[in-house]
Amino acid sequence: EMYEPPTLTEVGDFA
Amino acid sequence: xxxxxxxxxxxxxxxxxxxxxxxxxYWTLNATGAAVLRMLLDGDSVEDAVATLRRxxxxxxxxxxxxxxxxxxxxxxxxxxxx
Numbered sequence: 001e002m003y004e005p006p007t008l009t010e011v012g013d014f015a
Numbered sequence: 016x017x018x019x020x021x022x023x024x025x026x027x028x029x030x031x032x033x034x035x036x037x038x039x040x041y042w043t044l045n046a047t048g049a050a051v052l053r054m055l056l057d058g059d060s061v062e063d064a065v066a067t068l069r070r071x072x073x074x075x076x077x078x079x080x081x082x083x084x085x086x087x088x089x090x091x092x093x094x095x096x097x098x
Binding site for chain 2: 003004005006007008009010011012013
């Protein structure tokens with residue numbers, strides 16, 4: 001709907 | 016533009032989650048990021064993805080090119096995609 005800049009956010013370490 | 020080996024993705028309500036099964040690192044993408052990555056994985060060029068976003072968001076067209084370039088750089092820096 002509204003434009004948001006594309007983002008990639010590292011969440012952490014799954015293990 | 017393929018994903019690196021061991022990388023899996025899951026669509027979510029907010030966008031997408033990427034998991035590197037080899038290292039355990041994982042990332043979230045917002046809806047725009049998920050849309051751009053999906054286009055790239057489907058074989059679109061970066062320019063194609065920019066053009067699609069510009070058509071969807073004509074009011075934000077001026078910033079789309081720089082935003083997508085920065086996003087693709089972040090994908091490469093994180094080693095999510097094969098350069």
